[in-house]
Amino acid sequence: MHRVLLLAAAVVLLSGCVTTTVDELIFNEPTEGIGESTVVILGRRHGSDQGTEPDFITCVGKHISKRDKSIVVTGEVDFLNSLYPWFEPRTAPLSLADLRKLIRREPVARRMAELNTRYIIWIGGSTERVDSGGSMSCTIGPGGGGCFGFAYWSDEANYEAVIWDFADQAEVGRVNTTAFGQSYIPAIIIPIPLIAPVQGTACNGMGDKLLKFLSGKY
Amino acid sequence: MSALTISDNVRKFLHYTAWLTIVLLLSACGVKQVVVKGEFPSPLVSKLPLTLGVWYGDDFANHEFFDETTDRAESDWKVTTGQAQVQMWDILLGGMFENLVHLKTRPTADSRNQSIDAVLIPHVEEFQYALPKQTNIKVYEIWMRYRFEMVTNGGDAIAEWSMTAYGKTPTAFLQSSEAAVNLAAVMALRDAGAHFVVNFARVPAVQEWLQRTTKREHD
Numbered sequence: 001m002h003r004v005l006l007l008a009a010a011v012v013l014l015s016g017c018v019t020t021t022v023d024e025l026i027f028n029e030p031t032e033g034i035g036e037s038t039v040v041i042l043g044r045r046h047g048s049d050q051g052t053e054p055d056f057i058t059c060v061g062k063h064i065s066k067r068d069k070s071i072v073v074t075g076e077v078d079f080l081n082s083l084y085p086w087f088e089p090r091t092a093p094l095s096l097a098d099l100r101k102l103i104r105r106e107p108v109a110r111r112m113a114e115l116n117t118r119y120i121i122w123i124g125g126s127t128e129r130v131d132s133g134g135s136m137s138c139t140i141g142p143g144g145g146g147c148f149g150f151a152y153w154s155d156e157a158n159y160e161a162v163i164w165d166f167a168d169q170a171e172v173g174r175v176n177t178t179a180f181g182q183s184y185i186p187a188i189i190i191p192i193p194l195i196a197p198v199q200g201t202a203c204n205g206m207g208d209k210l211l212k213f214l215s216g217k218y
Numbered sequence: 219m220s221a222l223t224i225s226d227n228v229r230k231f232l233h234y235t236a237w238l239t240i241v242l243l244l245s246a247c248g249v250k251q252v253v254v255k256g257e258f259p260s261p262l263v264s265k266l267p268l269t270l271g272v273w274y275g276d277d278f279a280n281h282e283f284f285d286e287t288t289d290r291a292e293s294d295w296k297v298t299t300g301q302a303q304v305q306m307w308d309i310l311l312g313g314m315f316e317n318l319v320h321l322k323t324r325p326t327a328d329s330r331n332q333s334i335d336a337v338l339i340p341h342v343e344e345f346q347y348a349l350p351k352q353t354n355i356k357v358y359e360i361w362m363r364y365r366f367e368m369v370t371n372g373g374d375a376i377a378e379w380s381m382t383a384y385g386k387t388p389t390a391f392l393q394s395s396e397a398a399v400n401l402a403a404v405m406a407l408r409d410a411g412a413h414f415v416v417n418f419a420r421v422p423a424v425q426e427w428l429q430r431t432t433k434r435e436h437d
Contacts (some may be wrong), residue, residue, distance in 0.1 A: 045386075049357055050355060050386070051357075051386065051388060053388050054388075081259040082262070084262060085408070085411055085415050085416070086262065088408055088409060089409065090409055106264065107262045107264060111262055114267070179271060
């Protein structure tokens with residue numbers, strides 16, 4: 001018991017602080033959840049920026065399906081492969097008008113019906129390092145080794161989810177998440193990382209809001 | 219006796235750590251090699267009712283890119299894409315055309331195969347890569363330029379056009395630079411396939427050929 005408490009205390013102490021903001025704009029929320037239909041979460045990667053990290057998309061999907069086991073989240077790669085090449089960065093529909101044009105293609109419409117996809121959630125944005133500094137040097141020799149110094153960095157996450165209702169072919173909501181956190185590594189012989197889980201916090205914030213939209217339980 | 223054992227173990231540990239550090243430092247200056255490997259899906263399109271021949275020249279089937287760095291702190295890169303190129307184009311063309319026939323040689327008037335409607339000959343004309351170290355962006359990028367020749371079963375030109383493909387992947391925790399370059403190359407190959415599917419019938423000379431051939435098939 002003491003060990004568990006010590007471990008929990010260590011995790012809390014060794015985490016940097018993260019501030020997060022979540023905004024939502026929902027036009028048409030389903031009252032009883034999404035039922036038998038499935039949902040797919042896709043990253044926007046068409047721009048010249050770094051694109052939404054696949055890890056973040058996986059994290060949001062896992063967060064939703066873990067909290068409400070009745071929601072079936074189709075994996076991003078599975079969805080992209082089964083509809084190749086129509087959801088690649090070059091070809092993915094950027095608007096509902098593009099989506100309507102796309103499903104005029106008979107094989108695409110048939111596959112979408114097979115997948116029973118009700119909601120397509122597009123997530124754009126990324127986590128970026130906005131500041132870093134300090135210095136730390138480590139040495140190793142026959143007599144031993146160690147590090148000395150202090151390093152820090154700040155990460156900022158900014159993501160926006162756009163929810164498309166595939167059945168009604170309409171945009172039904174938007175969720176915006178920003179998170180900011182600073183991480184530190186003080187080192188006197190042993191480096192002690194105090195990492196701020198910026199992307200993870202943004203993922204949880206986004207997941208919770210989407211869950212409220214998709215699930216009848218929340 | 220116990221203190222002596224601990225001291226020996228510490229010395230052994232430091233000895234191995236020092237060797238490991240030397241090995242790691244030396245490996246940073248070697249050649250980083252990537253043989254591109256990935257899975258490529260079949261395109262979700264209605265197949266064209268045609269028989270396409272495809273000929274992969276040696277340059278294409280064994281395509282590799284070698285970049286010798288001028289910076290002593292960085293590594294040379296060798297990226298082999300040939301095998302993945304053939305794999306991707308076989309799946310893509312197999313999904314676009316009713317029949318796909320592999321040719322062992324470039325088609326000529328003497329080696330005419332009457333069952334083939336046309337032969338596609340792809341070439342990789344240019345290959346470029348960018349690493350986060352070079353661009354200061356957390357992204358690995360691969361860019362390729364293809365040239366396609368489309369010829370009759372007797373080797374006469376039907377169409378010739380160029381096409382670019384681009385793939386990028388963000389850096390990820392615990393991902394090696396080799397794995398990231400592989401993923402960027404797979405993304406670039408997928409993009410090449412997407413670009414080809416969307417634009418193949420829009421190439422003016424191909425469009426004319428398609429109209430002629432499908433009309434002839436109907437007659």
